[in-house]
Amino acid sequence: MKRLRSIMPWCLFALLxxxxxxxxxxxxxxxxxxxxxxxxxxxxxEASKAGAxxxxxxxxxxxxxxxxxxxLGVVNPASSGLGGGGFALYYCAKDGSLTFLDFRERAxxxxxxxxxxxxxxxxxxPASSPSQLGGLAAGVPxxxxxxxxxxxxxxRLSLREVIAPALxxxxxxxxxxxxxxxxxxxxxxxxxxxxxxSKWDLQPGATLRRPSxxxxxxxxAENGAAVIYGGLIGQEMVAAVQEHGGVMTLQDLxxxxxxxxxxxxxxxxxxxxxxxxPPSAGGFTMIQSLSILEQAAGPTPSFGAxxxxxxxxxxxxxxxxRQRYFGDPDQVILPLDKMMAPARITKRAELAGDGTxxxxxxxxxxxxxxxxxxxxxxxxxxxxxxxxxxxxxxxSVTTTVNLPFGARFTGGGIVMNDEMDDxxxxxxxxxxxxxxxxxxxLPGPWKRPVSTMSPTxxxxxxxxxxxxxxSGGSRIVTATQQVAMNVLVHGMDAGxxxxxxxxxxxxxxxxxxxxxxxxxxxxxxxxxxxxxxLIESIHNVAxxxxxxxxxxxxxRLHAVSDPRKGGRPAGH
Ligand code: DON
Numbered sequence: 001m002k003r004l005r006s007i008m009p010w011c012l013f014a015l016l017x018x019x020x021x022x023x024x025x026x027x028x029x030x031x032x033x034x035x036x037x038x039x040x041x042x043x044x045x046e047a048s049k050a051g052a053x054x055x056x057x058x059x060x061x062x063x064x065x066x067x068x069x070x071x072l073g074v075v076n077p078a079s080s081g082l083g084g085g086g087f088a089l090y091y092c093a094k095d096g097s098l099t100f101l102d103f104r105e106r107a108x109x110x111x112x113x114x115x116x117x118x119x120x121x122x123x124x125x126p127a128s129s130p131s132q133l134g135g136l137a138a139g140v141p142x143x144x145x146x147x148x149x150x151x152x153x154x155x156r157l158s159l160r161e162v163i164a165p166a167l168x169x170x171x172x173x174x175x176x177x178x179x180x181x182x183x184x185x186x187x188x189x190x191x192x193x194x195x196x197x198s199k200w201d202l203q204p205g206a207t208l209r210r211p212s213x214x215x216x217x218x219x220x221a222e223n224g225a226a227v228i229y230g231g232l233i234g235q236e237m238v239a240a241v242q243e244h245g246g247v248m249t250l251q252d253l254x255x256x257x258x259x260x261x262x263x264x265x266x267x268x269x270x271x272x273x274x275x276x277x278p279p280s281a282g283g284f285t286m287i288q289s290l291s292i293l294e295q296a297a298g299p300t301p302s303f304g305a306x307x308x309x310x311x312x313x314x315x316x317x318x319x320x321x322r323q324r325y326f327g328d329p330d331q332v333i334l335p336l337d338k339m340m341a342p343a344r345i346t347k348r349a350e351l352a353g354d355g356t357x358x359x360x361x362x363x364x365x366x367x368x369x370x371x372x373x374x375x376x377x378x379x380x381x382x383x384x385x386x387x388x389x390x391x392x393x394x395x396s397v398t399t400t401v402n403l404p405f406g407a408r409f410t411g412g413g414i415v416m417n418d419e420m421d422d423x424x425x426x427x428x429x430x431x432x433x434x435x436x437x438x439x440x441x442l443p444g445p446w447k448r449p450v451s452t453m454s455p456t457x458x459x460x461x462x463x464x465x466x467x468x469x470x471s472g473g474s475r476i477v478t479a480t481q482q483v484a485m486n487v488l489v490h491g492m493d494a495g496x497x498x499x500x501x502x503x504x505x506x507x508x509x510x511x512x513x514x515x516x517x518x519x520x521x522x523x524x525x526x527x528x529x530x531x532x533x534l535i536e537s538i539h540n541v542a543x544x545x546x547x548x549x550x551x552x553x554x555x556r557l558h559a560v561s562d563p564r565k566g567g568r569p570a571g572h
Pocket of ligand 1: 450
């Protein structure tokens with residue numbers, strides 16, 4: 001492990017957290033813990049415990065990740081669940097392989113490029129437009145197939161064993177967390193209209209049971225994901241989507257397939273960084289930013305205004321590339337090599353390293369490349385968790401229903417996602433995260449929308465050193481990268497690295513965002529303003545879960561759940 005390279009202004013973070021304005025989370029020293037054998041870091045204590053129980057019962061990291069995802073879907077239906085989808089990056093210790101499972105939702109076959117055109121321009125943030133609320137908002141869920149793929153391909157236990165902790169929580173009930181209560185009260189009016197969600201008491205600390213989801217989990221344990229991609233539960237889901245104005249059919253469910261993809265990777269700052277490929281644009285943003293930073297800030301940068309400035313600048317180009325070139329890799333050809341061409345990175349690094357903030361258009365450097373849509377379909381709210389098991393297998397999983405409570409209706413007892421909002425509603429239009437979409441990311445039959453989710457594993461000398469990822473829309477990748485750099489480049493303690501203030505820039509708008517929940521040091525903000533940045537405040541820059549894997553002098557797993565969301569890690 002690298003040694004501490006710079007003095008940390010964040011060592012006073014606990015103190016700072018106690019003096020935050022009303023509404024900020026209180027200091028939660030339990031957000032970080034050290035384990036010797038195995039560990040799970042999820043954004044809810046019960047979900048971490050469910051994964052840890054599976055590890056203690058002989059399951060491996062894949063089994064435990066699946067159990068944690070299932071438990072999250074029970075205890076925080078605002079953020080993820082069987083009606084959503086996600087990505088998993090899995091490191092197998094036996095052969096050193098890294099596999100990426102894409103169980104992202106995809107559009108129904110009847111989707112068209114103009115289906116959300118009438119929405120027009122709308123402000124950042126959840127709205128009640130058709131791509132976010134109701135039947136058209138819901139993509140075909142990938143989560144059940146993703147969980148099954150993780151367990152059957154890499155796990156050691158049966159689906160029944162892996163589902164057991166979630167089923168127990170759904171049947172016996174659990175205490176409503178502060179995070180769930182806050183989202184419940186924000187969306188109360190819409191939840192009241194759903195026959196399942198209207199029955200929920202979402203006061204903090206109230207006991208919530210989920211009998212209709214327990215029925216689904218029992219059927220899943222008995223007969224696998226096929227019960228959701230067909231059968232009674234599938235029929236109920238399709239009926240609910242259609243009642244809410246959607247176009248999803250049973251054929252869309254039957255035809256859903258998990259994709260195995262080759263992860264993206266780069267080497268930077270002495271580590272091998274392995275992360276999400278398209279349809280995520282997050283992994284691309286991170287590896288391009290790291291390559292730019294190595295040139296703009298040098299191989300051993302220390303924390304401070306010059307690095308924060310260079311980092312903000314390094315994100316502007318990749319976010320522009322996302323807008324122009326990204327779409328479902330099964331349906332559009334992505335010129336990744338051209339986008340990552342060393343000469344192009346050097347041009348961006350020269351700008352990022354010259355000390356002034358540039359308009360994001362300066363970073364454009366369009367690539368010469370004319371091919372457009374050529375591959376035809378072949379008929380065919382968010383949470384991040386990390387697991388490390390005793391054998392050294394690692395699972396880095398990000399799972400989502402997109403906005404809180406997804407499309408805000410249930411089908412077959414399952415909360416349906418609103419992932420269709422991750423498509424562009426029109427060329428040049430922004431989604432709920434202010435991400436401007438291009439032609440390649442218009443909705444289309446069985447197309448997967450572009451994502452920012454960036455489950456990541458960073459390796460040192462061929463062995464995993466860090467599992468990391470986040471929830472938080474466009475902020476996922478910038479937060480993931482900053483936490484990873486805090487640990488690996490600046491040598492920070494993992495708990496402090498997650499709690500430390502973060503910044504965010506996504507090119508559009510031309511503003512560098514700082515957190516109100518963890519404000520960046522005022523002198524640093526002034527130094528960034530002096531370089532030409534317009535500073536804006538947002539509540540928080542994503543929620544990060546991480547496990548740092550120390551191998552010397554002894555094995556230590558530093559498991560951290562972001563205090564911004566109130567989770568707790570678990571392990572042994
Ligand atoms: O795939 C994506 O990038 C978004 N659907 C993620 C949404 C998200 O992180 C919302 N949550 N906190």
